[in-house]
Amino acid sequence: MSRIVVFGSINLDIIVPVPRLPVLGETVLGQDALISAGGKGANQAHAARLAGAAVSMVGKVGADGLAEPALALLTTAGVDLSHVGVSTHPTGCATIWNGPDGSSTIVVSTGANSDLRSDDVPDELLEPGVILLMQQEVSLEENARLIARARTHGVMTILNAAPAIVPARDVLECVDTLVVNEIELKMICKAFHLSGNDLPARLADALGTVVIATYGADGVLRTDGTDTLHIPARPVQVVDTTGAGDTFVGVYAASLARGLAADQALEHANAAAALCCTRRGAQTAQASLEEYSAGL
Numbered sequence: 634m635s636r637i638v639v640f641g642s643i644n645l646d647i648i649v650p651v652p653r654l655p656v657l658g659e660t661v662l663g664q665d666a667l668i669s670a671g672g673k674g675a676n677q678a679h680a681a682r683l684a685g686a687a688v689s690m691v692g693k694v695g696a697d698g699l700a701e702p703a704l705a706l707l708t709t710a711g712v713d714l715s716h717v718g719v720s721t722h723p724t725g726c727a728t729i730w731n732g733p734d735g736s737s738t739i740v741v742s743t744g745a746n747s748d749l750r751s752d753d754v755p756d757e758l759l760e761p762g763v764i765l766l767m768q769q770e771v772s773l774e775e776n777a778r779l780i781a782r783a784r785t786h787g788v789m790t791i792l793n794a795a796p797a798i799v800p801a802r803d804v805l806e807c808v809d810t811l812v813v814n815e816i817e818l819k820m821i822c823k824a825f826h827l828s829g830n831d832l833p834a835r836l837a838d839a840l841g842t843v844v845i846a847t848y849g850a851d852g853v854l855r856t857d858g859t860d861t862l863h864i865p866a867r868p869v870q871v872v873d874t875t876g877a878g879d880t881f882v883g884v885y886a887a888s889l890a891r892g893l894a895a896d897q898a899l900e901h902a903n904a905a906a907a908l909c910c911t912r913r914g915a916q917t918a919q920a921s922l923e924e925y926s927a928g929l
């Protein structure tokens with residue numbers, strides 16, 4: 634089985650259910666906070682591990698009291714943390730408002746994550762067959778450097794363009810798979826002057842990259858510009874969507890690493906992301922392979 638290497642953010646999340654979002658300058662009273670491990674990179678690593686893959690996390694934390702709880706669930710799950718370094722910045726921290734409809738509104742203090750460098754990934758982790766996952770809570774320039782290195786090593790790359798920042802076009806042309814939600818998709822297409830009804834296929838065609846677009850309740854779509862597969866969302870009682878996109882990416886990669894075909898990997902990722910929405914938190918809400926695959 635191939636190894637998953639995750640290059641990305643590690644945060645501690647403070648998630649507060651709120652009756653509605655405050656307006657500027659207003660204080661709103663929320664319910665009990667959930668303080669738990671998060672960060673898009675760490676969430677993807679945790680999901681991939683629970684889905685049965687061998688996972689190495691490459692990231693940075695601060696020399697502070699947030700680092701240990703931020704890494705706690707990765708440690709328990711058996712993710713390789715030997716490439717997690719310590720920064721002079723504080724551990725990344727996210728404050729998250731969880732609305733009554735399950736939506737999550739997030740502010741991230743990137744802290745130590747901003748110190749992560751492509752060079753923190755040793756060459757020995759970039760073996761052919763490895764699947765490399767990246768997101769955008771770290772330096773985009775370092776992502777670009779790592780994508781270029783990964784190419785020369787024959788490593789498959791999956792970039793999740795979250796949070797919504799438009800990466801350089803030549804960088805996107807070098808990734809094997811780009812995963813976006815609807816907002817990220819529209820933002821990238823606008824930047825590249827692409828329009829029309831079939832944005833994922835147009836983007837895939839323009840970049841020469843496989844594009845996976847997640848549409849929440851409207852399901853998920855994978856296209857290489859020619860062949861497109863759409864899978865409807867699984868109906869669930871949504872409690873908290875925090876980390877559902879990360880769960881999708883981690884499980885998709887782990888499923889490929891386990892040898893599943895892309896369409897099966899998409900089904901597994903879709904099921905795991907749906908289950909994640911039924912529970913509170915990011916890593917705390919992720920299901921094991923046995924649990925999410927029961928209904929497939």
Ligand code: RIB
Pocket residue numbers: 642644645646670671672673676726727739741770875876877878879915
């Ligand atoms: O995608 C969800 C994640 O975004 C949270 O865990 C939070 O840490 C932010 O990085």
